[in-house]
Amino acid sequence: MNMKNQIKVADFTKKEIELFLSECNFTEQERELFLLRSKYYTLEQAAEIMNVSSKTAYRLNKK
Numbered sequence: 799m800n801m802k803n804q805i806k807v808a809d810f811t812k813k814e815i816e817l818f819l820s821e822c823n824f825t826e827q828e829r830e831l832f833l834l835r836s837k838y839y840t841l842e843q844a845a846e847i848m849n850v851s852s853k854t855a856y857r858l859n860k861k
Contacts, residue, residue, distance in 0.1 A: 810836065831858045 810818070815836050824832060827848065834844040845855035
């Protein structure tokens with residue numbers, strides 16, 4: 799997929815984010831990453847806040 803066409807978590811509306819949080823079976827780490835990404839944190843910044851490696855954050859983000 800072209801990078802220009804990708805939808806970022808931060809592009810979702812508040813209602814859409816709330817819907818994903820209520821309907822998706824996120825693990826605690828996935829939920830934390832989703833919330834951080836919705837606040838415009840990069841994967842690297844989110845990984846640092848979550849105290850996980852960048853590779854782990856990338857893997858969680860792909861899920």
